[in-house]
Amino acid sequence: MPRSTRPGGRTARTKAVVFEAAAALVAEQGHEAIAMTDIAARAGVAATSLYRRWGDVRTLLMEVAVDRLNADSPMPNTGSLRSDLRTWARRIAAGLTAPGGSPFFRTLVATAPAPGPAATGGDMERITAFGPRLQQIAVMLDRAAARGEAAPPLMDVIDHLLAPLYMRALVGAPISAAFAHDLADRLLA
Amino acid sequence: MPRSTRPGGRTARTKAVVFEAAAALVAEQGHEAIAMTDIAARAGVAATSLYRRWGDVRTLLMEVAVDRLNADSPMPNTGSLRSDLRTWARRIAAGLTAPGGSPFFRTLVATAPAPGPAATGGDMERITAFGPRLQQIAVMLDRAAARGEAAPPLMDVIDHLLAPLYMRALVGAPISAAFAHDLADRLLA
Numbered sequence: 191m192p193r194s195t196r197p198g199g200r201t202a203r204t205k206a207v208v209f210e211a212a213a214a215l216v217a218e219q220g221h222e223a224i225a226m227t228d229i230a231a232r233a234g235v236a237a238t239s240l241y242r243r244w245g246d247v248r249t250l251l252m253e254v255a256v257d258r259l260n261a262d263s264p265m266p267n268t269g270s271l272r273s274d275l276r277t278w279a280r281r282i283a284a285g286l287t288a289p290g291g292s293p294f295f296r297t298l299v300a301t302a303p304a305p306g307p308a309a310t311g312g313d314m315e316r317i318t319a320f321g322p323r324l325q326q327i328a329v330m331l332d333r334a335a336a337r338g339e340a341a342p343p344l345m346d347v348i349d350h351l352l353a354p355l356y357m358r359a360l361v362g363a364p365i366s367a368a369f370a371h372d373l374a375d376r377l378l379a
Numbered sequence: 380m381p382r383s384t385r386p387g388g389r390t391a392r393t394k395a396v397v398f399e400a401a402a403a404l405v406a407e408q409g410h411e412a413i414a415m416t417d418i419a420a421r422a423g424v425a426a427t428s429l430y431r432r433w434g435d436v437r438t439l440l441m442e443v444a445v446d447r448l449n450a451d452s453p454m455p456n457t458g459s460l461r462s463d464l465r466t467w468a469r470r471i472a473a474g475l476t477a478p479g480g481s482p483f484f485r486t487l488v489a490t491a492p493a494p495g496p497a498a499t500g501g502d503m504e505r506i507t508a509f510g511p512r513l514q515q516i517a518v519m520l521d522r523a524a525a526r527g528e529a530a531p532p533l534m535d536v537i538d539h540l541l542a543p544l545y546m547r548a549l550v551g552a553p554i555s556a557a558f559a560h561d562l563a564d565r566l567l568a
Contacts, residue, residue: 222411291492295491298549298550299488299491302488302548302549303480303548317550317551317552317553319550319551320550320551345552348543348546348547348550348552349539349542349543349546349547349562350538350539350543352546353538353542353543353545353547354537354538354542356542356545356546356549357537357538357541357542357545357546358537358538358542359491359492360488360491360545361487361509361537362492362508362509363509373538
């Protein structure tokens with residue numbers, strides 16, 4: 191069987207081409223104006239296959255952003271969970287307050303589901319889009335548990351470390367490194 | 380001095396007219412396409428005075444949304460802080476998961492500051508826009524303190540009750556009434 195028809199290989203290559211096309215379009219024109227058909231045309235694939243795989247353009251753009259976040263900003267691995275969480279929280283705070291802003295924050299906000307955002311039809315695609323980041327956080331927590339450290343549940347990290355940082359960015363409240371450290375310490379208290 | 384030139388009265392009337400014009404435009408065409416000049420034209424006031432008072436259209440739209448939120452959804456006053464917090468969190472969860480979605484969530488996301496979102500130039504306008512809601516929450520906490528109940532700091536309520544609910548809506552994670560109750564209980568633990 192020729193390599194080009196092996197499902198796994200072809201799927202991975204298509205994904206890489208689609209992600210690259212989507213990222214280029216976002217860089218050129220922002221999130222708002224991009225349609226699934228634009229990404230399909232740029233990637234040279236059928237729009238129907240993009241709809242089949244990602245459902246809608248918001249989910250695809252969110253997956254691209256998470257993929258990039260994981261590549262550019264891997265979870266810290268300092269040898270202690272407290273230090274990992276503090277480092278990570280401080281890095282998010284720095285990104286959210288940087289002059290250029292955080293590309294991931296912009297995507298998160300630009301692709302937020304419009305009607306009945308959670309626990310309805312579209313939510314599982316969203317959690318899938320964010321899923322690869324959740325997996326990286328879970329690996330960090332597993333490393334801590336393997337070292338014998340007490341690790342909080344995965345969703346507590348989302349709800350009480352990530353959420354306050356992003357919420358403050360949404361309402362424009364101050365975000366300092368000290369605040370980031372406090373969130374990490376509070377999670378382990 | 381004729382009443383129409385009294386600063387307080389005229390300011391309040393102008394604000395009411397401007398808020399009504401902005402709300403009508405949002406209802407008709409959503410947030411994205413609205414410019415300060417559209418609101419000025421609809422309200423019959425000079426755009427320069429809107430810029431002087433609100434800085435930019437995002438701040439104005441956020442103030443309108445907070446004003447409406449305070450009117451439509453006053454903070455609970457049940458006689459106990461635990462019950463107030465649980466009722467409020469459950470109500471937010473219900474709004475975020477309703478089929479039509481939460482108008483306030485849509486505004487929060489649509490008016491999120493784009494570059495360097497927090498702790499830079501624009502942040503104080505944002506905190507001012509959200510300020511009237513913070514004041515209502517502070518009143519609820521003050522009532523509890525006056526009853527002799529232990530009340531958490533105001534920003535803890537934002538960071539650990541509001542933020543997890545909105546973050547879950549942003550990433551499409553499940554939001555249940557039980558989760559809302561847990562957030563309230565955790566805040567008082």
